[in-house]
Amino acid sequence: MSARGPLLFALMGLALACVGLFQSWQLAITILNMSLISAIMALGVNMQWGYAGLFNVGVMGFTAVGGLAVVLVAQPPVPEAWAAGGAGALLGLLLGVATILAAIVVYQRLPKGRMRGLAVFAVLAVGYFITSAVFGPATQAIEAVNPASEGYLGGLGLPVVLAWPVGALFAAGVAWMVGKVSLGLRSDYLAIATLGISEIVIAVLKFEGWMSRGVNNVTGIDRPVARPVDLQTAPWVQSLADSLGWDVQQTASVVSGLGYAGLFALVLGALIWLSERAWNSPWGRMMRAIRDNEVSARAMGKDVKQRHLAIFVLGSAVCGLAGAMMVSMDGQLTPGSYEPLRFTFLIWVMVIVGGSGNNWGAVLGGFVIWFLWVQVEPAGRWFMELVTSGMADGSDLKDHLLASASYMRLLTMGVALLLMLRFAPRGLIPER
Template structure:
């Protein structure tokens, strides 16, 4: 099979979105495009870890959730009342936790040869958990009792939401540092399993610590870096603009409403595209730098790189943090676009493995490949339902409309996307294991 040219493949992708715009609606086309852009950022993050350094990170979901949490902590206005009743207790428990962490690190370092070192650290950790609960318990109860229907948490800093993307990245990198310290020395399959499990812990913390994130009660109505539809519909300039663009027919209220929706999405598209292009530029620069070449050398032959005196685990830790930061960044972008944070929606299939399919399908080791993967996979993920419906109707045209098998299949349409992903992944792995846009071989 010939390798598809990068330009051609993205042009085809553009045409597909155009077809969606014409056949379904422009609103759908733009929301697919926006999520394609976010997915592309996610898969770029995974690609940096897997494609460039060969690190298998199945904890994508956790980093995305951390990015999402960052939007809350940064953009939501602080709940003053909660801070008044419980802020001190929370700060105190955090300080206590930090103290314990440093205590453990200190013991670990100072008594590096002591016999019962690990037992003592273990004991400290075991005792810390009830202690923290005891200290923070009353404050948490108070915080969660403040206006529980809408608040019941500490809120955030009330800063612009775009800032949270960077905070999300930094927070993810910090968590990645800890995870990397624990897991990076492990064999690849252990790394896969343990990152998957740790991302489970992260999500369950975000889901259940209501004082922090409102947990399963969700946070809605987040700020936006784009105008609101309602404001647009009432502003003179927008209505004027729509009137000038339209060539035919009267400009009705309905048209204003639908075009305001599209306009908002377009704003997001512009912001996301700029972000993606900047990331792509940086990533391409990094990949082609001596550092990028070194990372690939490590990936391709760990033993040889070790023999050359490279500190592999340290380099891997760096790249693990950078990749996770990008994933966290994308997580914040996603929540910003959705305008709401729903911790219970973070599931490994959608937020870890789907991203992996994007990277593998697009072509690991190639930035353009992972972006294309993000686009193609998200497009299929969304459009699989109509496609499946079409195929089902086509294949069962001889059955009555109320045939139970037909009805059952039509009811199951949403799940055909998993089937398409799985079969797609298996076919790519078998017949084009390097992905749609393979890694460019660079000679040293």
């Protein structure tokens, strides 16, 4: 990284400081924390795109799976629900997996022909009916347990930080399945397949209430950092507030936010360190060789598909990790709020704007784009107010324009992506 990188990061810090000074420090910290998480996601996507040229349109799905891990690991178990149908639900899941495995075995053992198709179909059909006979009643029983606040199995009640690597693992598992199917074919097939899997992950999260409470959301998840409410009563926070001249509430939320920022920065730092080492290692060189010329890499005896699968799984795991971190920051899992626009396409804009193929670039992109995403909306509203200032109050057009200000940022992001791709495809901090 030349002088340009540090300079850009310093500018970014300055922008955040301005937000703190002129808007509020709480907002600045919130932006910082989401920027850190975005940066981690961007790092994950950058591994796939920058190192290997793989196009993952399912970032949303991988972050959501990571978020689910937080619920499954950190929430206290619900004993009544376990008693009502825990065994049934687990057995059902096992039966489902067994059905698929059986179908695979049948497919591999039988000779090619119509018999094989029929046999596989029969195995799947029988397996389906057995599975749903076990699974359906069990999940209904679980969801009937105290549905207003529980109605799900809960988690393992373990420390929440443990959920972060588990989230990464979950995302890796999903990525492995998707990659296994769609890698090694035309490159856009992976994009389409990831688009599909992310839709399905969200559907599962939304509708499998016994596992995630679905659209009822899981709230009050244990946090790795003390909550502002608890900090307000701490004497040192009160004295800090006095010396800064802030009120206690603000001080407490800034302190709590800084706690998260510290944790996230630690994770981000570790990831960057690892990525940089990997990038400069023989493995990184091989990955780039494959990216730049797949044919000759294959001719040199590299198993391109296997390499791609590895990097795809790794990158998705990082996205899952970030997803888990985000849920534990919010303290809640809200499956209804996952949308591809924010979790997939914004991340892509970050990578392209920041500089694909450069870890620092991806991180910077995460900061810049998240900052803009948050700040463009007020700017858009201000702009619309300016435009409509001449119009009569209460006119339909004025109301419509004001209401649509929030969509301006979609447009802005799209234009930013297209402009970068066209005129500065190497991004703010180009690949070395």
